[in-house]
Amino acid sequence: MTLDSNDNKKIKPITPLDEQQVTKNSHFLQSFGHAVEGIGQLLVRERNMRFHFFASVIVIYLGFHLRIGRQDWLWTAMAIFAVVMSEFVNTMIETMVDLIVGYEYHPLAKIAKDVAAGAVVFAVMFAMAVGVIVFYPYVLPIIEQLLNLKF
Numbered sequence: 001m002t003l004d005s006n007d008n009k010k011i012k013p014i015t016p017l018d019e020q021q022v023t024k025n026s027h028f029l030q031s032f033g034h035a036v037e038g039i040g041q042l043l044v045r046e047r048n049m050r051f052h053f054f055a056s057v058i059v060i061y062l063g064f065h066l067r068i069g070r071q072d073w074l075w076t077a078m079a080i081f082a083v084v085m086s087e088f089v090n091t092m093i094e095t096m097v098d099l100i101v102g103y104e105y106h107p108l109a110k111i112a113k114d115v116a117a118g119a120v121v122f123a124v125m126f127a128m129a130v131g132v133i134v135f136y137p138y139v140l141p142i143i144e145q146l147l148n149l150k151f
């Protein structure tokens with residue numbers, strides 16, 4: 001079965017059609033280039049990933065602005081990593097399922113996609129919990145100052 005972007009509109013390859021390589025990469029730079037292309041696919045195809053990207057930029061900016069500690073940076077980095085990795089896995093599963101079943105409904109395709117999406121929700125919940133635990137001690141004094149109240 002050949003993959004034609006006109007046949008399956010869910011899958012939008014960004015590689016030009018005249019560069020349809022199916023052989024092994026011959027050197028490191030070629031492998032790296034395709035890996036970067038994969039990251040590009042994630043950002044181009046997944047609206048949620050773009051949202052996570054901008055949320056991560058804001059969190060990193062806040063981290064620098066509030067001068068959070070070394071341990072806090074580690075937890076923040078782990079939270080961002082968990083969300084981004086879950087989006088990679090989600091996109092891989094979605095793409096493989098679309099490649100195999102296309103627009104056919106299949107209960108196993110639904111389970112695969114829903115479980116993959118569940119992994120993203122799980123990672124986002126972890127990131128939100130980390131965000132509250134890490135930023136709470138830095139943000140609370142600012143809120144207290146703004147409200148001029150002591151809790």
Ligand SMILES: Nc1ncnc2c1ncn2[C@@H]1O[C@H](COP(=O)(O)OP(=O)(O)OP(=O)(O)O)[C@@H](O)[C@H]1O
Binds near residue numbers: 048090094101105106
């Ligand atoms: N071939 C299929 N068979 C059965 N159910 C499917 C199939 N394709 C998609 N679904 C159902 O439709 C939902 C949306 O599928 P779609 O491929 O559009 O994911 P998506 O909107 O890109 O998901 P996400 O928001 O996680 O990126 C899936 O979560 C699944 O429940």
